[in-house]
Amino acid sequence: MGKSQFLSFIKKEFYHILRDRKTLFILLGMPVVQIVIFGFALTNEVKNSAIAVLDQSKDDATASLTGELDASRYFEIVASLKSAAEIGPAFRKGKVKMVVVFPPGFGNDLKHLNNAQVQLIADASDPNVANTLTNYANAVIMGYQDRVNQGLKLPYTIKTEYRMLYNPQLKGAYSFVPGVMAMVLMLICTMMTAITIVKEKELGTMEVMLVSPVQPLKIVVAKAVPYLLLSCVNIASILLLSVFVLDVPINGSLPLLVAESILFTLTSLSLGLLISSATGSQQTAMFISLTGMFLPTVMLSGFMFPVENMPLPLRVISNVVPAKWYYIIVKSVMIKGVGFGAVWKETLVLAGMTAFLLLISIKKFKIRLS
Amino acid sequence: MQDAITTRNLTKTFGSFTAVDAITFHVKKGEIFGFLGANGAGKTTAMRMLCGLSFPTSGKATVAGFDVATETEKIKRSIGYMSQKFSLYEDLTVRENIRFYAGIYGKSRAFIREKTSRVLQQLRLENEADKLVGALPLGWKQKLAFSVAIFHEPEIVFLDEPTGGVDPVTRREFWNLIYEAAGDGITVFVTTHYMDEAEYCDRVSIMVDGKIGALDSPKGLKETFGVNSMDEVFLKLARGAKRSDG
Incomplete structure (x- = not known):
């Protein structure tokens, strides 16, 4: 078979894909939807959360702390409360997710006693959000303290230490992007092939083509x-999407990332080939791709659940999941920026x-022909 | 005259099961050869060996003068094939289907263009040329599939139950196409379940339990068995079968 025949084969495959609008829409839309879902909806990260401040001290220190909280991208101060009695209603109306309470004499205590207190009251009906919000607020307050501390002979004792490698702001998208990439590629290549x-x-x-002079391998490659x-x-x-919408940077080399992808x-395509040579119906192929490939990709690649915490048998099994290796590679190249x-x-x-x-599926293809 | 197909003791076994048991027959050039048998009698296995899809366990066979064991690539160039499943792409147009299958056989663009219009005219499908095949009625699809199978002008065409599920009128029209192809010198090797179609063949072989139970012209068979229709010939033979399910 010549080159033009091979091209006509590929052309035919494109007709199949382009004319099946619904599937094409899903194939191209899926990554976008998944990135949006994982990046925004399912994230434990909180942005521009409505908070209120009850400032009973009204001094320089509370003013600048309030300013810093408001300036942070995580919070938006929507109300300034006048008394403790307003805290309950503010929560009940669902207007705010957290209230920052400065007790009277906050600035005074800070300057003269080296010890001031601030109360963070969070809406814990969603415990994860509450946790995240107080952590963020804590970080903002700590930052302020550190700055005030500079040049002081008797610094404040800082009790909590935050140390977040690679993702200092605990951005959720950092771990989702490599996972979504593994998922989408696995799904499209393995299942669709x-x-x-x-x-x-x-x-x-297929039978008609196998009876024709076309080499079976070319049929498969064209597909x-x-x-x-x-x-x-x-x-x-x-x-x-991850760079421009989720603000996840590509710290490592882009060509390396693309080459690894x-x-x-190719790994996923060859898996798809193997499945296709072992099955005879579209339903079976879909079922095997979904349960046999997609679920392990989600569960065992380390993207949803850390592999290190799994029992030994699952850790061993995770080694044969291609997505696990790809996930490690993408995380390393994209986020850690290694070479x-x-x-x-x-x-x-x-x-x-x-x-x-590839070897097995080609061999299986040949066996089927004998 | 050289034979289009010859087999001598052609055998295929799967483990201890002998699907095709030492069959020997000849198909003449330009002949319409009916290949009958109940389900499970071994006709599909025999046909797959002749098409180069399956290697014989023992025995010899040649198709278009080439050995099925050693020259499958040459055989593939000389035959056309229409499977019992309808084998065109529903999401491609009539013209695209023709172009694709002709392309597989490495036909030149000029040949494809010239012959496409001839085939479309013959099938009276000129107005449907750029419609999706999925929109055509089943009978038309099957006639189109046959024309596609012989588009590259093979020496022999294998038809595996080509008229399943088609109404009698369309089947008649389909057979007219077969006659035309035979008139052009193409040998037709056809399996069927319809006994009226067996009557249209020049010669018919009936497989029973992997062996050829009878082989003659429809007229000869009816005389031998002393009956009036191919139906009765078939029933008489099939009644003796051990592994028939249909």
């Missing part, structure tokens, strides 16, 4: 090419898996 090949078996068109391109579009859209795409030297082992594992899967 498996389904599209099995579909031809169901239709009987994989459009999904590889589609995945590149998805990689691009996920990265653009393409490698993972290839730090991820070559994981890359090697992925490459090995890909080669292994």
Whole structure:
């Protein structure tokens, strides 16, 4: 088969994809939706939360602390309360999520006793949000204290120490972006490749092609090419969204990140091939892709639950989940900003898996023909 | 005259099960050869071996003069195939389907363009050329599938139950296409469940339990078995079968 025949094959695959508008919409929209869901809706990060301040001291110290809280991107002071009696109603109306209470003489205590108190009252009906809000507020107050402390002979004792590596603001999106990338690529490449090949078996068109002079391998490669391109579009859209919408920076090398993503795409494609050669119906292919590939990707890659905390058998199993290695690579390159030297082992594992899967599926394809 | 298909003791076993048991027959060039048998009698396995989809366990067979064990690539270039499942893409147009399948066989663009219009005219599908195949009635799809199977002008075309689920009128029209193809010198190897279709064949073989139970012209078979229709011939033979399910 010549080059033009191969191209006509790819053209045909594009017709299939482009004419199935609903599926195409899902394929291209899915990463966007997932990034939005994980980045905004499911995040434990809090932005511009409405808070109120009850300032019973009204001095320089409370004024500047209030100003700093308001200036932080996490809070927005929507009310200034006049008495403790207003705290309850403010919460009940659902207007505010946290109230900062400065007791009388706050600034005085700070200057003369080296010890002042501030009360943070949070709406704990959503404990996670309450926790996060008080942590953020604490951080703002600590920052202020540190600045006031400078040049003082008798500094305040700081009881809590915050140390967040790579994600000092505990940004949720940092861990979601690599996870969503692994999920989307796995879903599109594995499931769609498996389904599209099995579909031809169901239709009987595969048999017609196998009776023709076309080499079976070329049929399969032609099927994989459009999904590889589609995945590149998805990689691009996920990265653009994370950089420009979620403010997650790409600290490492972009070409390295893209190259690793393409490698993972190939792993997923070969998994799809293997599934397609082992199944005869689209439903089975979908079922295997979802339960056999997608769930482990979500559960065992470390993206939702830390692998280190799992029991030994699950930790062992997690090693054969390709997404786990890809997740480590993306996290390292994108967020820690390390180079290839730090991820070559994981890359090697992925490459090995890909080669292994490809070999088996090609072999299976041949057995089927004998 | 050279034979289009020859087999000698062609056998296929799966473990201890002998699906095709040493069948020997010849199909002449330009002949319409009916390949009958109950479900499970082994006709699909035999056909798959002839198409190069499956290797024989023992015995010999040639298709278009090529050995099925060693020259499958050459065989694939010389045959056309229409599977029992309807085998066109519903989400491609009539023209795109033709172009795609012709492309598989490496036909030139000029050949494809010229022949496409001829085929469309023959099927009276000129106005539907750019419509999706999914929108066509089943009978038209099947006629189109047959025309696509012989588009690259093969020496032999294999039809695996091509008229399943089609009404009698359309089946008649389908057979007219088969006659035209045979008239052009294409050998037609067809499996079917319909006994009226068996009557249209030049010669018919009936497989029973992996062996060829009978092989003759429909007229000859009826005389041999002393009955009036192919239906009765088939029933008489199938009654003796051990592993029939249909």
